[in-house]
Amino acid sequence: MSKFETQWDDMMSRIETRSADQDEFLQAVHEVAASVKDVVKTDDALQKSRIFERLTEPDRIIIFNVTWEDDGGDVHINRGYRVQHCGAIGPYKGGIRFHPTVDLSTLKFLAFEQTFKNALTGLPMGGGKGGSDFDPEGRSEREIMRFCQAFMDELFRHIGPYTDVPAGDINVGGREIGYMYGRYRRLTNRFTGAMTGKGLSYGGSPARVEATGYGLIYFLSHVLEAHLDKIDDKTIIISGAGNVALHAAEKAVALGAKVITLSDSDGTLLKEDGFSSDDINWIKDHKAKSGASLKAFTDDRGGTFKSGKKPWSIKADIALPCATQNEIDKDDAKALVDNDVKFLAEGANMPCTAKATKTIRESDMVYVPGKASNAGGVALSGLEMSQNADFERGEFDTLDTQLQSIMARIHDSCKDFGKVDDRIDYVRGANRAAFAKVSKALLAFGI
Numbered sequence: 001m002s003k004f005e006t007q008w009d010d011m012m013s014r015i016e017t018r019s020a021d022q023d024e025f026l027q028a029v030h031e032v033a034a035s036v037k038d039v040v041k042t043d044d045a046l047q048k049s050r051i052f053e054r055l056t057e058p059d060r061i062i063i064f065n066v067t068w069e070d071d072g073g074d075v076h077i078n079r080g081y082r083v084q085h086c087g088a089i090g091p092y093k094g095g096i097r098f099h100p101t102v103d104l105s106t107l108k109f110l111a112f113e114q115t116f117k118n119a120l121t122g123l124p125m126g127g128g129k130g131g132s133d134f135d136p137e138g139r140s141e142r143e144i145m146r147f148c149q150a151f152m153d154e155l156f157r158h159i160g161p162y163t164d165v166p167a168g169d170i171n172v173g174g175r176e177i178g179y180m181y182g183r184y185r186r187l188t189n190r191f192t193g194a195m196t197g198k199g200l201s202y203g204g205s206p207a208r209v210e211a212t213g214y215g216l217i218y219f220l221s222h223v224l225e226a227h228l229d230k231i232d233d234k235t236i237i238i239s240g241a242g243n244v245a246l247h248a249a250e251k252a253v254a255l256g257a258k259v260i261t262l263s264d265s266d267g268t269l270l271k272e273d274g275f276s277s278d279d280i281n282w283i284k285d286h287k288a289k290s291g292a293s294l295k296a297f298t299d300d301r302g303g304t305f306k307s308g309k310k311p312w313s314i315k316a317d318i319a320l321p322c323a324t325q326n327e328i329d330k331d332d333a334k335a336l337v338d339n340d341v342k343f344l345a346e347g348a349n350m351p352c353t354a355k356a357t358k359t360i361r362e363s364d365m366v367y368v369p370g371k372a373s374n375a376g377g378v379a380l381s382g383l384e385m386s387q388n389a390d391f392e393r394g395e396f397d398t399l400d401t402q403l404q405s406i407m408a409r410i411h412d413s414c415k416d417f418g419k420v421d422d423r424i425d426y427v428r429g430a431n432r433a434a435f436a437k438v439s440k441a442l443l444a445f446g447i
């Protein structure tokens with residue numbers, strides 16, 4: 001074994017020991033490591049400055065107590081987190097997630113991915129992620145408000161427009177951002193762009209709500225074009241029924257594709273003749289009003305609800321996982337391959353387990369990692385930051401055009417950095433392009 005190989009293996013062992021039991025985080029690290037190992041091997045400066053290893057240790061992790069009172073007067077204690085992963089190319093930037101599964105491993109993996117994703121956008125944003133193990137399901141409006149305010153009572157001292165700019169993620173949408181930003185403004189007495197995903201009446205940006213889902217479809221269109229194909233006659237299976245899933249479905253349908261599934265944690269909604277725009281609007285309204293299961297759709301608008309089932313065994317041309325991490329396991333991946341699904345682009349962050357990714361990458365399916373295909377949301381957040389800094393407000397169409405250009409640029413980077421023989425390896429391309437940018441900044445700063 002060469003000296004480099006020994007040093008690399010020693011480094012990976014140190015990373016595994018340092019983050020033992022953080023499976024999702026190590027999964028994300030291993031994927032990037034496999035893509036950039038050759039780059040590091042041929043670059044003495046990267047080796048000497050131990051850039052890759054440095055990128056596996058967050059700059060800072062803040063863990064705090066979030067105590068709040070429910071409607072009945074009972075007191076609850078949750079744990080709040082902010083992982084400020086890497087601030088080399090701009091303020092830390094990334095969403096906040098409220099979900100009972102949130103722990104350090106989840107947030108470290110999300111923050112690590114975010115650093116690379118944000119670098120791909122070409123905008124000056126570092127990577128971070130935060131959240132809490134708080135479960136909003138079944139909580140009243142006022143309980144959500146009190147929780148968000150209690151969360152911000154600590155977080156406010158760690159964020160700011162030039163420090164760290166949080167946004168939404170799972171279970172954190174416009175309502176939660178409103179409560180958190182309102183508290184931030186009151187505590188700091190400053191009206192600054194310290195958060196994105198804000199409401200349009202208080203400094204939010206047009207197109208931010210749509211950006212992740214729309215960006216996914218813009219990216220997919222470039223992937224199809226690069227493979228001499230197009231979206232308008234394609235059958236698509238989508239998981240999730242939240243912000244990313246519904247806006248991806250909306251844009252895909254607008255471009256003439258047939259979207260036949262959406263899903264939630266209760267099961268999959270299948271509409272074999274494809275969802276119409278009205279169907280998607282019905283789900284948006286229904287979910288926003290009651291947060292109820294997709295099952296109710298079938299009473300009003302047809303289709304079938306497959307309780308406890310995921311969409312991945314249903315025949316289609318394209319799969320877009322848009323719900324959560326590791327939602328596609330090895331068996332699901334095998335079903336996708338057996339059904340001859342041609343393209344898979346990730347709307348969610350790391351929705352495929354390591355074994356599922358291996359199965360997919362060994363097949364003929366074209367696979368696009370989320371850090372490239374779902375970067376539209378954070379890109380539009382970057383444009384919201386610019387608008388706030390300039391005391392300006394952009395127009396939807398202009399911002400949507402900027403989003404399209406950014407997704408095209410990310411596709412170009414994947415192509416430039418991911419060319420293997422006559423095909424594009426999007427995993428290699430995204431990881432190498434992002435690593436090139438972040439490592440250059442870290443090297444410039446010295447040790």
Ligand SMILES: NC(=O)C1=CN([C@@H]2O[C@H](COP(=O)(O)OP(=O)(O)OC[C@H]3O[C@@H](n4cnc5c(N)ncnc54)[C@H](O)[C@@H]3O)[C@@H](O)[C@H]2O)C=CC1
Nearest residue numbers: 169170171212240241242243244264265323324348349377
């Ligand atoms: N909101 C954004 O701008 C961005 C979000 N993402 C990622 O996209 C994914 C979805 O996020 P959002 O749509 O924002 O969240 P959301 O809270 O709006 O929606 C999440 C959806 O996933 C469903 N879901 C959750 N767990 C599930 C499970 N185990 N099985 C099936 N469905 C499940 C929920 O029912 C919900 O419909 C996450 O991985 C998030 O990190 C990535 C980039 C940006």
Ligand SMILES: O=C(O)CCC(=O)C(=O)O
Nearest residue numbers: 093094095167377378381
């Ligand atoms: O807009 C942002 O800052 C957050 C987006 C996000 O959380 C993500 O890209 O996963």
